[in-house]
Amino acid sequence: MTHRQILKAFTGLLLALLVAILSSTIVSNALPTILADLDGTQSQYTWVVTAMLLTSTATTPIWGKLSDLFSKKLLYQIAIVIFTAGSALGGIAQSMPELIGYRAVQGIGMGGLQALIQAVMAAMISPRERGKYSGYIGATFAVATVSGPLLGGVIVDSPLGWRWCFWVCVPIAVIAFVVLGRTLHLPVIKRPVKIDWLGATLLVGGVALLLIWISLAGKSFAWLSAETLLFVGGAVLSLALAMFVETRVAEPVVPLGLFRNRAFSLTVLGTLAVGTAMFGGAVFLAQYYQIARGYSPTHAGLMTLPMVLGLFVSSTVSGQIVSRIGRTKPFLLFGSVMLLIALGLLSTIDHSTNLVWMGVFLAMMGIGVGSLMQNLVLVAQNTVGMRDIGSATAVVTFFRTLGGSAGVSALGAVLATQVSGHITRDLAARGIPTAGALNGGGGTLDLAALPEPVRQVVRAAYGDATGTLFLIAACVAIVTVLAVVFIKETPLRDTLDIEKPEKPVVPVADTAPPRAEPARTPRALHATVGGDYRG
Template sequence: MVVLPGLMLAMVLAMLDNMIVGTALPRIVGEFKDLAHFSWVVTAYVLGTTVSTPIWGKVGDLYGRKNIFLGSIVIFMIGSALCGMAGSELLGGPESGMVQLIAFRALQGLGAGGLMVNAMAIIGDLVPPRERGQYQGMMAGVMSLAMIAGPLVGGFITDHLDWRWAFYVNLPVGFAALALLAVKLKLPRHRTEHRIDWLGAALLSTGIIALVLITTWGGNEYAWGSPQILGLVGLAVVTLTLFVPVERRAAEPIMPLGLFRNRNFTLISLIGFLLGFAMFGAINFLPLFQQAVQGASATNSGLLLLPMMGAAMVVSLFVGRAITKTGKYKVYPVVGGVGMALGMWLLSLMGVATPAWQTGVFIAVLGLGMGFLMQTTMLIAQNSVEAKDLGVASSTATFFRSIGGSFGVSLFGAVFNNRLGDELTARFGPEGEKLASAGGQVTPEAMGQLPAAVRPGFLESLAVSISGVFWWAILFAVVVPLLAAFIKEIPLRGGPGESGRTGEAAEPAAPVPALD
């Protein structure tokens, strides 16, 4: 409890930033006049998080988590400051603003990868699994509060300040987390010989980046049969194929393949991938729908996300306490998967005539599903491995969720752009193509300035394109409860009268390090 506020502040950094930026994105796109690369602002961040997560987890296991955790906070803060400066006169003006913002978001994502995985691993170091549910439930509650506050703060900043403060606001929070953790966090030191699997990390990162570029550029920037896409396919196949034998021979593999011999760990990794794919990929488009189609201000679009975040927070706290009390967890990912799929289906029904209150009901259902899933997946992953592998297990589970988010954001971004171009062309003919690429002005003010003859058709095209994204998300969400049904319920370590896990791949429980 002494260090928990510092860990929460660090995690709030990553969660708050995502939600603030999501609300400010329509205004950013409008200033830089680049709707075609709208999704890349999110993709770059998630991609940076994805490729760095396994490295952060492994380095934390080897060298100790405290300094690694503090370092990730510093990198995140540097990335935040640079994002706020993107497109400023100091860095060359708005002409290259979107390119700069995408690059700095990738740097910010590198730091965010260390924030999420090491915070969870530190909790794993200090708290046995049976008690971990309520602590992770508390952290999930704070994360949900950040997700609630994020759109409100982002909306206020966008409406009343400059959008750049959506990034600068991270700096005081980051300094507070650094100061608290530097003084209060004391973890046991373990002297071991270290060897980082840099080759494995390079192969994995290259393969993942190639796959994300394929889903982003295929059929959009380049034809599917173009040399660029085929070259990326070849690069992904070669690097990921080489990754397997490299990991088998590595003394300290960046992602130990032996973890996947455990059925629960494999299932929960797949569930995390699908959760990230559907959730991060689709939710990214909610502020765009609310502001551009429904005409909400940035602040009001933040308020309209409250039902989702509030539902997720309440359910996360309930699930954490229930798991601590009963030691049972299998039912929660099943229920969460069903709730998430139902929420995505409801959101796919939205159109130009959908009132804001109805959208609120739909996203509340989605929030209920998220609340059952967010922390339960991490708890199951950590309970599936030995204590010495907590860091790499946490990073691997986070990695699969992040890579799902990377693919989801890039794929759904491509779906949105293609669908919008097709819809506008169908309604306006050749002029529709000009509308799709004429600057990306999708703010409420810009919508109000469209000619009266054009505005209804443009809004209808935008609504249909966004609802199409949620239709795609359903296909991935429905697989979550099907996979969760095959999870084997293994007793959580640290419960009353339990000295360790029983059942599949059981090992004696490791002693829990004390907080100095």
């Protein structure tokens, strides 16, 4: 494909990705209003986000493997249809369980959109040139991240109402579907198809059990309890069986051979903290600005601009430079250290932190994530050939969303516990009876329904507890720094596929009996040596 053809097809890919990220961030500023309207609780607040992340995480490896076996274009369009259906249904939800279910449908489509865009790009562009296009993906993440909360805030504050936060994405998804149909033309490599349904089922089941346990532990049951034993035991058993199956089938969902490459394994490990910072930051910052600081949804979206601008600039600039120099490790080191410092600084915030300094900390976090996110995927893709490019890309995306899913669930449980403790202590100090609805962090988030003294206590509790979340995220970021340090850099190749070295010709002794030379006539000898025979 020419550069012009690539850009046309890339437009459709980015539109679909924009829809996916937009839908996950557009509800962040609308969630407090949604929960107040549908009588939701803090636990359900987390589940609206977790449900989408859970299904997208669990299905990502399946989408990636299917892209190695079937048409990447057709699969991308199917993902768009599933995602659009979930968005349309989310807008008509009448209760929190309904909304959580429709978000799970959205997540299935989102898993395909996130995994397949990298696989499709890898089928068009060599790793060396892929850097600058990866920068465009990072920029799309940034635009969607900033426009989502802003658009969501404007919609919630307008007469349209929060339901249009789901419906507004549908026209963009339809446009992306049409553009891809007309511009994306990729060859479909035919090969025997054997789908590992058993491995896929075990993998999805194990991941789902693990994420559900993280979401419920500490709230619905104790961390050390019989329920924990059942959830964790079931997850470990399911994942162990999945690994056993993957070593026995011809086309595993997650080719375990990929992990023999040290750079690939370290890349997967390093992407965990990126997901935790990216998803956790977007989810809990909106709650911090609206509940702890009392800002409107629109204003809360504007307060995250420094983070998004940092992500936009760093992803775009690093992508362009990586394509020129063919190296990624300098940006990986810089991004991981910057992310660790930023999360450490954000762990000091409370309900009265200076907002200028808050903006600086968020900009640093955005710069770190922007330098890491796409470059980690690029390193992973550079280690494999076209046969496994979909699976390799999906595995990295899987662990990034797994970090986000587990991070949001675990951090949500920590936040609920911290908020409950702060509220109980502060209300007791003021001589106010603790409201039963607030116990366990599961009370209503409709602050307008609370008396003013209690409202002040709740705001302070949320603000003071948010810093603990970033402290936990900083501890996870240490793993990313260590993983990046030990990645051995390999120059980005200029070819789409790995060029296999030609096998040297090894002379083999001929053990067959010598064949008798046929008798040559003078004419035959003349033809053999090309000379002039004169008898």
